[in-house]
Amino acid sequence: MAEDRRGQRSSRGGSGAGRGSSSGGGRGGSARGGHQGGRSGDGKPAGGGRPTGGKPGGKRPSSSQQRSFRGRTEEKPRTADQAAYDGPDLPEGITGAELDRGVRAQLKGLPEKLAARVARHLAAAGAFIDEDPELAYQHALAARARASRIAVVREAAGETAYAAGHYAEALSELRAAKRMNGATDYLPIMADCHRALGNPEQAIKLAKSPSVANFSSEAKAEMTLVEAGARRDMGQLDAALRTLELAPLTSKSRSAWVVRLRYAYADTLEAAGRESDALAWFHRTHAIDSEELTDSAERADLLERRQS
Structure with missing residues (x-):
């Protein structure tokens, strides 16, 4: 079918996905607010307030007791952004060494431990993209949460989003990657995202980009399939046939x-x-x-x- 373009992703080397900043949720102690007035000369609380140290005339809590009171605040549930930052559990067998050398080179500007974590999430995204694209996408999001300014990370997020059927997100991520590195090989996927989002005219516009002339035979075929599919979406069967006959x-x-x-x-x-x-x-x-x-x-x- 014409829609098979989305079911036949090209395997691109590189990112491992077919080819950012910490939001901590630490515990917080409760603030010790309240009136801390002293006592007047007659032994009553100054200003009419209540005593702060228990029963009148009794002993004040020790400093250790006060500390134990402050430590009882329950942890707050993690937000969606925090959960995305944490990402899925990383399989023990994935080290990040599975990535292409060029991808690892792009991560060298990060601190060593951060680069290692991002690399593992990217490698996991590549490992799961065919069997569980949604899980692959979550790994790519975890990498993006830590390193959103690196093109290959945005590329991985875009490709896994596309594989998982999140076409608006895929289009946004691939646009970001293209702005960062100027690459044009994302165009067929971007065009197909436009089709999936009900914008065949935009898909055809991308298919007519001058850079398509310099594509490899396989990439040109991908773009031809998308353009022909967009023509069919618009009811232009004759135009779709002419597009395919030029291939x-x-x-x-x-x-x-x-x-x-x-x-x-x-x-x-x-x-x-x-x-x-x-x-x-x-x-x-x-x-x-x-x-x-x-x-x-x-x-x-x-x-x-x-x-x-």
Whole structure:
């Protein structure tokens, strides 16, 4: 389907996620407020207040007793920001050494212990992004809470948010990363976020960015899929077909991006009522889909039954 773009994330090396400041919640002792007046000459409290030391004429609490009174304040529940800062528990087997060398280099400006903690959260985000994207996102948020001014951290937050279906958050994080490092390889994901948020026009606008011309073949295919999907969202099936026909559909490569281009083309042909052409392209997709990334064989079988 055209929406399969979001279900087929490209595995980007680097951050480990498909590729900030402490808010403590310490205990506070209760303040010892209240009237601390002395006594008048007749032994009564000055100013009409109540005695501060227990029964009249009795002994005042010792200093140790007073300290024990102050220490009984219960801890307050942690706020959402504090919980995000703490992040999920870090698996013992994840050390941060799993990250790409370039990512670790970006963390060198942090204090050593802080860099180590951020690295572990980034590595955990990368480890969980496929099996549990929401958990990966929480690890990325913990890294961001500690190092929000580092581009690779914002990139990880954006990619995990995208994987977990938090498209507005993903768009915000990837915009921040792009402002920091000027990278353009986030554009296909950003465009797809616009689609998911109901803004296909913005997706098409990003797809027409001049920088797309310099993309790798795989990245160009990703952007083509998003643009074609946005055209379909707007009911422009003919325009979607023209967009896909400009892509290398007949490439001899068996890479995943070729499989997905052919599948999207076949799917759009069927949506446009061109069932015979769709059947041919579902067969062409299945011929190179050795890893069964798509259900092209089943789609072809259904069309054959319909036409028989």
